[in-house]
Amino acid sequence: MKMVKSKVLDFANKISRTKRGSRNGVTSDDPEYKILEPILSEEMAEVALCLELRKPKSAQQVALLCGKQEAETEKLLWEIAMVGAAFVNEIDGVDQYWIDVWVPGHMEMIVNNKELIQKYPQLGEAFDAFGKKKGPLAAGNIPVGSGPMRIIPIQTAIDGETKSASYEEVSKYLNDNDIFSLSDCACRTSREAMGEGCGHLKEDICIQMGHAAEYYIRTGRGRKITRxxxxxxIKKAEDNGLMHSMPNFDGSGETHAICNCCGCGCFALRLASQWQNPDMIRSNYVVKVDAQECVACGECVEVCPTNALRLGQKLCTAQPEKPKKRDLPYDTKWGPDKWNPDYRTNKQVVAEGGSSPCKAECPAHIGIQGYIKLASQGKYRDALELIKKENPFPAVCGRICPKKCESDCTRGDIDNPIAIDDIKKFIAQQDLNAETRYVPTKKHQYDKKIAVIGSGPAGLSCAYFLAVDGYQVTVFEKQPALGGMLTLGIPSYRLEKDVILSEIEALKELGVEFRLGIEVGQDVTLDALRKDGYSAFYIAVGAQSGRSLGLKGESSIGVTTGVDFLRQVNLGQQSELSGQVVVIGGGNVAIDVARTATRAGADDVQLFCLESRAHMPAHKEEVEEALAEDISIHNGWGPRRIIEEDSKVTAVEFAQCLRVLDEAGNFSPEFDEQHTQVIAADHVILSVGQAMRWGRLLTGSKVNLNPNQTVIADPITYQTGEPDIFVGGDAYTGPRFAIDAIAQGKEAAISIHRFVQHGQSLLLGRIQRNYQSFDRQALNLDGYDNSPRQEIAEVDGQESKKTFRDLRGTLTQQQVQQETLRCLDCGVVVADEFMCVGCGACTTKCQFDAISLVRAYDADGADLKNVKGVIIKHALKRKVRIAMKAPIKRIKTMLVD
Structure with a gap:
């Protein structure tokens, strides 16, 4: 058993202003002792016991009190200051030392010594444990403005607010001081030491001023900066989604630091979130939402540090629910049943009843309602920026998106869904020109190198978001062209190559490096890349191989797979087709193959599939476009064999398909072998699915595969069995849509950022974007006029089949203006004013003037000299309120019974 350092324990009690052995005294099991034990010797503690709270003393004065030589005392005092157990400043030409409170004070000072926190990770644990010890005791007992830390609003959120006071403005504190230092965030450093980091920026982000700055500069905790x-x-913090707080015991209008905090890492904000006790840290402001202006884009929701904002429903329901009354710590006993210990993992983005279907159904959860509103105002640049917060390739998706948002659009219950995709396509035209392309500003600059393997939508998306975060990203692509299946698997008449390349230019401007013609596993191994300094890998190679059916005659000359055929055409390797072409398959790729074969010179193209016309997996509009190009579609037929002559295909025999799925919904086709037909063919193209082709990429790794050869990975973090390898796109899900891959790429970028930064958790503090739509059946949609959906002019099939050019147009600006007005504005942000701490982070994200801060309190700060009396008075009044409220509850219960 480790021996207790007696004088260190005494010193812990001195800082705590308690007596050792008393009821509230600090023991060797408490965090106050544990944070000092590794860093203070008994001799240092003996000297430290002679220091006083906020009363500076020179070494000469302390030497007289502790009975040591002045030189020895000076040496020990400096060591005490270096570890963070005392402040030191030069006052009247002499170094003077004093002690302060634990928080904000010595806990942060100790943790901010980088050498110590690396050597003793338990220092971070002690800081964390101190908050957990004190947090429950404070719940409800501290009035607004009297806590040790206090939120200070983002200044732009209160500019012009007539009730604002200068002590509520960040600029006041910066302008009042002349010396500044910059350090890492102590809270996030502590989380990191425990392996529980949240990934938010912690380096060089918290500002000290005055005596604290002098101390931080002299002891190497921070570097000197100018005003x-x-x-x-301050601006960088706000751009990175952080908000401001400050030590609050220096007196009204005074503070020695400005912290830039996140809701998932900050120990002060934990008081609001974990113990549901925002009064202890709140500013004088609360959030107000202008429901008429709000468009439920969700930007404010995801940045809110206390989960006070969620997306809800703006449209009226047939039977509105009455708002539920909540208990408050102000007049209620506040025990564990009221707390939220899992606040770092259970943040909700949607209110109980759900919100707009378009955002919920979009795999990337783009703020669709928001960009429609911006487009209606002619703010196309702002609309593009909003889209690219979630989807770096809106011009691409505007041409190939499956439009899940439109399928569930509420407007469809009145007449026709909003032409969401066409509006996005119009907005995204800006991304095709260098002059108007939106390229975001990098948030930071990291020295870590990340390798992305595969330049399809998942890989490009991951590379984009990592580059925005500030990483050095290299994309490895084994083909001679960028874009993966966007380029090689989608015909140009649907997605022209210059569209893909234009949007990739944004990645190049962000510094992403591309290496073409390099197959990882063949030309270079993962281990070689690790030795070259790459810290993590994102594998997004795509399902590059076509599936076969195991039919007799499949190896005949003239038989190929749809994936191989499209790749050859897109790379210019396919010579012209002639004669009769039979395409087997009923999905979107099969339609693409058939239409491409027509353009490649086939005299006749026929498509055969198992499904009925109504149940074809291909999109209805693509089927109609194929029919318009004279492609024959034969539903309900399955291939039995391929007929060959001299090793060359001559025909295909089909049997009528009686069913595709069995009663349980499993794929189990049944055929009528008596009802067959033979179709002559010069070429047969099998388009019945795609498969993974791994080569030697995963050789020697711990990455495990499913039976279908997709990678086994965590469904939230996308981390594989090899910790530094993450996966997404077809390699994880099998063939799906580009927008699904793009969404996964962003989430993987979040995971990779956390993985390569020391001590970060891949899950804690991560927003689970579980957007849910409201019940459309419960809406009251009476009174809305029918308004025709704006349509792009149809392309004549006889013209389109002659070219690989995309002949589809875009909406005109006038049409966009008309179409955006059809939006029902379904969603709205719902604010919990009690949980709002008045930081104003939400206001920095809103582009619609829909969210603001209003002054709701009138507390001007606390002073350590008198705060104890203020708190005791408040706590006694609270006890009275609780006692008076209790009988009323009992009476109500009796009446109900």
């Missing part, structure tokens, strides 16, 4: 640089840090 202008301090203002730049």
């Amino acid at each position: 202008d640089e301090a203002f730049e840090v």
Whole structure:
């Protein structure tokens, strides 16, 4: 058993202003002792016991009190200050030392010594444990403005607010001081030491001023910066989704630091979230939502540090629910049944009843309602920026998206869904020109190298978001062209190559490097890349191989797979077709193959599939386009054999398909062998699915595969059995849509960022984007006028089949204006004013003037000299309120019974 350092324990009690052995005294099991034990010797503690709370003393004065030589005392005092157990400043030409409170004070000072926190990770654990010890005791007992830390609003959120006071403005504190330092965030450093980091920026992000800055600079905890640089840090913090708080015991209008915090890492904000006790840290402001202006884009929801904002429903329901009354710590006993210990993993983005279907159904959860509103106002640049927060390739998706958002659009219950995809396509035309392309500003600059393997939608999306975060990203592509299946698997008449390349230009401007013609596993191994300094890998190679059916005659000359055929055409390797072409398959790829074969010179193209016309997996509009191009579609037929002569295909025999699925819904086709037909063919193209082709990429790795050869990975983080390898797109899900892959790429980028940064958790503090739509059946949609959907002019099939050019147009600006007005504005942000701490982070994300801060309290700060009395008075009044409220509850219960 480790021996207790007696004088260190005494010193822990001195800082705590308690007596050792008393009821509230600090013991060797408490975090106050544990944070000092590794860093203080008994000799240092003996000297530290002579220091006083916020009363500076020189080494000469302390030497007299502790009975040591002045030189020895000076040496020990400096060591005490270096570890963070005392402040030191030069006052009147002499170094003077003092002690402060634990938080904000010594806990942060100790943790901010980078050498110590690396050597003793338990220092971070002690800081965390101190908050967990004190948090429950404070719930409900501290009035607004009297807690040790306090939120200070983002200044732009209260500019012009007539009730604002100067002490509520960040600029006041920066302008009042002349010396500044910059350090890492102590809270996020502690989380990191415990392996529980949230991934938010912690380096060089918290500002000290005055005596604290002098101390941080002299002891190497922070570097000296100018006032202008301090203002730049404030802006950088806001751009990175952080908000501001400050130590609150220096007196009204005074503080020695400005912290830039996140809701999932900050120990002060934990008081609001874990113990549901926002009064202890809140500013004087609360959020207000203008429901008429709000478009439920969700930007404010995801940045809110206390989950006070969620997306809800704006449209009226037939039977509105009455709002539920909540208990408050102000007048209620506040025990574990009221707390939220899992606040770092259970953040909700949607209110109980759900929100707009378009955002919920979009795999990338784009703020669709938001960009429609911006487009209606002619703010096309802002609309493009909003889209690219979630989808870096809107011009691509505007041409090939499956339009899940439109399928569930509420407007479809009145007449026709909003032409969401066509509006997006119009907005995204800006991305095709260098002058108007939107390229985001990098959030930070990291020295880590990340390798992305595969340049399809998943890989490009991951590379984009990692580059925005500030990483050095290299994309390896084994083909001679960028874009993966976007380029090689989708015909140009649907997605022209210059569209893909134009949007890839944004990645190049962000510094992403591309290496073509390199097959990882063959030309270079993962181990070689690790030795070259790559810290993590994202594998998004796509389902590049076509599936066979195992039919007799499949190896005949003239038989190929749809995937191989499209790749050869898109790379310019396919010579012209002639004669009769039979395509087997009923999905979108099969339609693409058939239409491509027509353009490649086939005299006649026939498509055969198992499914009925109504149940074909291909999109209805693509089927109609194929028919318009004179492609014959034969439903309900399955291939039995391929007939050959001299090793060359001559025909295909089909049997009538009686069913595709069995009663349980499993694929189990049944055929009428008596009802067959033979179709002459010069070429047969099998388009019945895609498969993975791994080569030697995963050789020697711990990556495990499913029976269908997709990678086994965590469904939230996309981490594989090899910790530094993440996966997405077809390699994880099998063939799906580009928008699904794009969404996965963003989530993987979040995971990779956390993985390569020391001590970060892949899950804690991560937003689960479980957007849910409301019950459309319960809506009251009476009173809405029918308004025709704006349509793009149909392309004549006889013209389109002659060219690989995409002849489809876009909506005109006038049509966009008309179509955006059809949006029902389904969703709205719902605010929990009690949980709002008034930070204003939400206002920095809203582009619609729909969210603001209003002054709801009038507390101007606390002073350590008198705060104890204020708290005791408040706590006694609270006890009275609880006592008075209790009988009323009992009476109500009796009446109900």
